[in-house]
Amino acid sequence: MKKIAIIGAGLTGLTTAFYLRKNNIDITLFESTQHIGGVIQTKEKDQFIWETGPSTGVLGKPEAMELFEDLEALDILETAPSLAGKRYIWKGKGLHPLPSGPISGLLTPLFSWKDKFGLLFEPFRPKAENPDENLSSFVRRRLGESVLQYAVDPFVSGVYAGSPDTIIPRYALPKLYNLEATYGSFLRGTYHKMKEPKTPRDLKATKKTFSAKGGLSRLIERLVAVIGEERIKTKCKDLVVMNEEKGFSVSSSAFEAEHFDEVIFTGSAKGILKTFPFLQNKGLEAISQIRYTAVAEVAVGFEKWEGFPLDGFGALIPSKEKRRILGILFMSSLFQNRAPKGGAMLSVFVGGERHPEYVSLSDDELKALVKEELIPILKIPNFNPAIFEISRHQEAIPQYDLLTPDRINAFKAAEENFPGLHLGGNGIGGIGMADRIKQGKELFLSIIS
Ligand SMILES: Cc1cc2nc3c(=O)[nH]c(=O)nc-3n(C[C@H](O)[C@H](O)[C@H](O)COP(=O)(O)OP(=O)(O)OC[C@H]3O[C@@H](n4cnc5c(N)ncnc54)[C@H](O)[C@@H]3O)c2cc1C
Known part of the structure; x- marks a missing residue:
């Protein structure tokens, strides 16, 4: 075996x-830290739950839905209610919902009239000549400057903690890229995609927002229960890891090869x-040239919520608005039991490509920054959180920028040259x-x- x-x-x-x-295959899972779950970790205190x-x-x-099915963990799958479709964007002095249809699209103050009417001509705009065009130029060309500034830029901060100036849609947002590459237009492509017949398996990708009841660590615990803790x-x-004539040897300072x-x-x-020292000096340096952005995630829990109605997914802040946070997730509106009844649990993100230096602020400085930003954005009358916890990630999110194609090629070359070696992780895929x-x-x- x-x-x-x-x-x-x-x-x-x-x-x-x-x-x-x-499938009864003999495995050993090696982890450098003492925590199982990687960046996933749920914490609990006094009726608050946060990630x-x-x-x-x-x-x-x-595959995401199938994991819950195959794990027989549908009992812990939690999907967010329909309000998760409502996302707020900060502009000027207030939060505005991102439009979700033609009428709200026409009325929104987020986009310019030029770009609203320009959307009618989107299907007729020419395709990109450069497949590795950055996201800013891609969106500006097809949808206009205001859509870039007030929809795409905050989205990129929220997901990648990155900048649309460096992200390359071909690698970071392949579905969006392919709408233009295949159909010549976002609108035409979206229409064709909607009409395409779906298999029962395709329908499992509902695009709903999910977590696990009680937090994502519950999913990790279920995985570990099947894998067996003794194998980790x-x-x-x-x-x-050294390559041998047949196979590989794995060793560390803590155990024999x-x-x-x-x-x-x-x-x-x-x-x-x-x-894998045997991969050094083989022209594969592109693998380690990957860039990660730094992020601090601040959990802020209130026993009694008296601020802005938290009737959505959260709020994102465009870089043009020059605020010091990237965005806020309304966690207690998305999932049950994240805060006591009448209270609220928020996740606030700071740092990213815009302000990596904020991640290294002292706890007191970071908390003061979050407080000064949250009060006006969410109109909080009494800022007295019961939970105020910081989690720092110096290497949080890999950036799928212009270095990506070289990295993908280096991954492939390493696997081809050393059969039995499989390279994954979030630097690819x-x-x-x-x-x-x-x-x-x-x-x-x-x-x-
Ligand atoms: C702050 C933050 C917020 C995020 N928010 C979201 C979100 O809301 N939604 C979403 O979909 N995604 C989000 N992501 C991204 C997503 O969480 C990650 O892409 C994903 O969880 C990574 O899983 P992974 O197993 O690939 O890597 P990791 O979780 O990083 O796990 C890799 C593990 O490998 C171990 N390891 C690394 N090198 C070695 C080595 N040489 N030897 C032994 N062990 C090693 C590490 O210690 C770690 O435990 C977020 C990420 C961060 C950091």
Whole structure:
């Protein structure tokens, strides 16, 4: 029987490990920290529940729904109510809902009249000549400057903590890119996509916002229960993988070398060349040149909420508005039991490509910054949170920028040159939780095929 080593006990590695164990394949999962779940971690205190890493996923790929089904964990799947479709954008002195249809699109103060009417001509605008055009230029060309500033820029801050000036749609937003590449227009492409017949499997990708009841750590616990805690080795610092005549050896300062037939890596791309010294000096440096943005996530819980009605997904702040936070998620409006009745739980994001320096502020400075921004944005009369907790991520979100094609080619070259080596992680294949689950399943399929 094959012995498989999986490196990294985040959502990707745990998904791969789960499917391999379900097929009775012998695995060992190596994790450098003592925490299982990677960036996913739920905390609880005094009737408040909050996330210190990812907060909301999107059931945008069938694999995400299938994971809950295959894990027999549908009892913990929680999808957000329809109000999650309402997203606020800060402009001037207030929050405005992002338009969701033609009438609200016409009436919104977020976009200029030029761009509103310009949308009628979108299907007739020419395609890009440069496939690696950045997102700013892509959106400006097709939809106009105000849509870039008040819809796309805040969206990119909210998802990537990045900038549309550096993100390349072909790699970061392939569905959007393909609308233009295949159909020549967003509007025409969206219309064709809506008309395309859907298989029952396609319909599992409902695009609903999801979490797990009680927080995402509950999903991690269910994965670990099937994988078996005894198969997960934590605190494996300085892991080194060597290639052998047949297979690989895995060793660390904490344990003797162990032999495996195949190795799967799901950690940060930055660490690949160190973990696999045999990949060094092979022209694969693009792997470790990946850029991550830094983010601080601040959980703010109120026992009694008296501010702006939290009737939506959250609020995003465009860079043009020059505020010091990136956005706020209304967590207690999306999922149950996140705050006591009548209270509220918010997740506030700070830093990103715009202001990485804020992530390194002292706790007091960061809390003061969040307080000064939240009070006017959410019109909070008495700022006296019961929960005020900071989680810092110096390497939070990988940026799918102009370095991406070289990185993808380097991943492929490494795998081709060393059969049995499988490289994953969020440096390739998308950053969202559904992307991670999809990749985790693909890694499993690459082993059994
Ligand atoms: C603050 C924050 C907020 C986010 N919000 C959202 C969100 O709301 N929705 C969403 O869909 N996505 C969100 N994301 C992105 C998403 O959470 C991640 O892309 C995803 O969870 C990453 O899972 P992973 O398993 O690929 O990586 P990770 O969770 O990073 O796990 C990788 C694991 O590998 C370990 N590791 C790395 N290198 C080694 C090594 N050499 N040896 C041993 N172990 C190693 C690490 O310690 C880690 O535990 C967010 C990310 C962050 C940081």
